[in-house]
Amino acid sequence: MKKRILALSLAAALVVGAMASCTPEKEPVSSVEARDITLVMWGSEADQDFLKETSAAWAKDYAAANADVNSVTVDVQIVGEDQATTDATKDLSAAADLFGVANDQLSTLVPANAIYALPESVVSDVTKVVGESSVASTMYDGKYYGFPYAPNTAEIMFYNTSMYTADDVKSLNTMLEKELPGGATNLIADVNNAWNSMTWFATAGAKLFTGGDKTVNTLNCDEAVKMLEWLQSQGDSGTKKIAQAGSGKDDAAAMLKDGKAGALFFGAWAKDAFKEALGDNYGVAELPTLTVEGVCENKHLTCFGGSKMLVINAQTKEPEAALALAQYVISEESQLKRFKAVGQTPTAVALATNEEIAADPAVAAEVAQGAYTVVNDPLGGTAGYWDLEKPVIYEIFTGKTAAADIKGKLDELVAAMNKNLGL
Numbered sequence: 001m002k003k004r005i006l007a008l009s010l011a012a013a014l015v016v017g018a019m020a021s022c023t024p025e026k027e028p029v030s031s032v033e034a035r036d037i038t039l040v041m042w043g044s045e046a047d048q049d050f051l052k053e054t055s056a057a058w059a060k061d062y063a064a065a066n067a068d069v070n071s072v073t074v075d076v077q078i079v080g081e082d083q084a085t086t087d088a089t090k091d092l093s094a095a096a097d098l099f100g101v102a103n104d105q106l107s108t109l110v111p112a113n114a115i116y117a118l119p120e121s122v123v124s125d126v127t128k129v130v131g132e133s134s135v136a137s138t139m140y141d142g143k144y145y146g147f148p149y150a151p152n153t154a155e156i157m158f159y160n161t162s163m164y165t166a167d168d169v170k171s172l173n174t175m176l177e178k179e180l181p182g183g184a185t186n187l188i189a190d191v192n193n194a195w196n197s198m199t200w201f202a203t204a205g206a207k208l209f210t211g212g213d214k215t216v217n218t219l220n221c222d223e224a225v226k227m228l229e230w231l232q233s234q235g236d237s238g239t240k241k242i243a244q245a246g247s248g249k250d251d252a253a254a255m256l257k258d259g260k261a262g263a264l265f266f267g268a269w270a271k272d273a274f275k276e277a278l279g280d281n282y283g284v285a286e287l288p289t290l291t292v293e294g295v296c297e298n299k300h301l302t303c304f305g306g307s308k309m310l311v312i313n314a315q316t317k318e319p320e321a322a323l324a325l326a327q328y329v330i331s332e333e334s335q336l337k338r339f340k341a342v343g344q345t346p347t348a349v350a351l352a353t354n355e356e357i358a359a360d361p362a363v364a365a366e367v368a369q370g371a372y373t374v375v376n377d378p379l380g381g382t383a384g385y386w387d388l389e390k391p392v393i394y395e396i397f398t399g400k401t402a403a404a405d406i407k408g409k410l411d412e413l414v415a416a417m418n419k420n421l422g423l
Contacts, residue, residue: 034070037063037321042079042087042099050341051076051329058328062321072321081308088114088313097316098326102152103306106140107378116312116319117143122327129330130347133370137307139212140378146309147326148347149335153373154196154304155189156365158274159263160256161283169263172288172301176234176241180262188245188255189265191231191397194389195304195376196265199287200227202302202374204295208385209377214421219389220410223295228396228410229403230292237399244397253277268345271362284361286368305373307347339363383417 043051052074059072077096079087085105088095089112101109109115118126123144127135130148138146159169163180176186190196201208201219204227210216218224234242243261245252249270255261257277264274265287275282287301310326312319328334335346336354345363358364380386392413395401401409 034068036070037072037318038075039072039098039316039318039322039325040075040077040096041325042077042084042096044080044100045078046342047100047338047344048076048078050338054329054334054337055325058325062324069321074325085109092313092315095313095315097313097318097322098310099313100149100308100310101146102308103137103146103148104376104378104381106138106145107381109311110140110143110145110378113314115145115314116323117145122323125327126330129332129349131349133305133373133375134307134347137305137375138309141212146307146311147330148307148309149330149338150308150344151347151366151370152306152308152376153268153345153366153369154376155199155265155287155301156268156362156369157263157265157285157287158256158271158278159283159285160259160261160278160281162281163262164283166283166285169283169285170288171298172290175263175288176239178262182259184259185243185255185261186241187263187265188243188252188261190245190248190252191235192244192390192394194386194393196267197389197393198374198376199265199301199303200224200231200393202304203227203290203299204292208374209379209383210374212377212379214379214383215423217383217414217417220407220414225407225410226295227292228393228406230295232396232399232403232406235397235399244394249273268362268366271343275362284365286365287372300372302372302374303369304376305370306376379421382421384420385417388413388416 041051041055055074055076059074063069063072079099081100081102084099084101085108088099089108092114123135126147134148135144138144138148157169163184164175168174168178178186180186201224204223206221206224207216207218232238236243245264245266246255252264252266253273256264256274287303289298289300291297310329312322312326316322330347332348332350335348336351338344339346339357343360345366346357351357352367392409396406396409
């Protein structure tokens with residue numbers, strides 16, 4: 001049978017609500033054969049069941065609500081956020097209509113003209129669901145590009161409850177003053193990682209591309225220098241109260257399991273590994289406060305924050321449908337389903353007080369830490385931050401760089417980044 005086709009311009013399509021049933025009625029202009037729509041969506045392996053179920057429900061509603069659509073099929077494929085940008089930019093015409101990425105990937109995707117910039121009306125709708133801070137993470141060069149479905153908070157704290165009390169872990173100074181059983185290290189942190197080590201700069205008040213301004217880079221400010229002098233004094237060349245968390249999640253989990261460390265700064269994404277490692281002694285909290293003379297006093301440790309978000313392929317043949325599906329996936333209802341399916345911390349503001357979500361201590365800690373983050377601006381990739389910062393801070397932490405040379409090393413870091421940005 002035939003359906004009446006809708007006079008639906010792209011501009012109008014961009015304001016389609018999160019639910020297909022919210023699509024405004026349109027006047028029919030001609031009689032044609034209703035078309036079949038096929039979309040491809042990439043997602044992580046863990047998200048496959050959720051994405052398939054959610055997209056199937058949306059497809060049914062969308063087809064019923066649009067007179068020119070006979071059927072909608074969404075092909076959900078396994079391509080994770082860590083691989084999507086690489087695969088998409090190799091051949092955009094063969095890439096998915098929608099795919100998930102971390103917000104720092106915008107520095108690659110936008111210059112490649114690979115994804116849609118969202119109009120103000122859609123940005124406004126998304127903001128109502130996820131809030132201003134999440135939406136801010138999707139901005140590049142003054143425009144917004146994504147639908148945030150998960151926070152990407154750099155660090156929270158996991159700790160051994162037989163070594164630290166809930167009161168102890170409110171202050172890093174208190175934690176470092178304790179003598180732990182068996183000579184355990186008070187804290188392990190992934191300092192050899194530019195994503196995690198930004199915590200020490202941000203807590204010192206150093207700024208990096210605030211508001212998307214490439215001229216804002218104060219990683220070499222006096223407070224940052226003093227903070228890194230303090231950090232060095234707590235490491236292997238000093239008190240040995242803070243140590244590197246091995247080479248990643250597995251090493252860190254082993255150190256916790258073997259009682260070699262009392263606490264760990266790490267991403268909430270690895271919570272299951274640390275819960276298993278600590279067993280009955282599993283504790284988790286937002287990052288603690290810190291006092292460093294001349295830098296900060298009882299200041300809540302601040303880390304990098306961003307988002308994982310759905311973006312729309314600029315070459316999709318079905319932009320209206322793709323945008324509608326993206327909004328459906330990040331709706332409050334869908335995010336609650338996602339949490340129940342895979343334990344993903346939601347971005348939906350209304351879910352922050354949901355009792356079921358708050359009952360997961362790692363999720364609750366990530367939500368709380370979200371108030372103490374600085375946006376991981378995509379300019380970092382353009383400036384070469386990820387490759388340049390990591391060896392600088394790690395050599396400072398391990399004592400390879402003398403305390404007297406820290407300022408000079410940070411000056412060189414900022415100069416190198418400015419050069420990459422053409423400043």
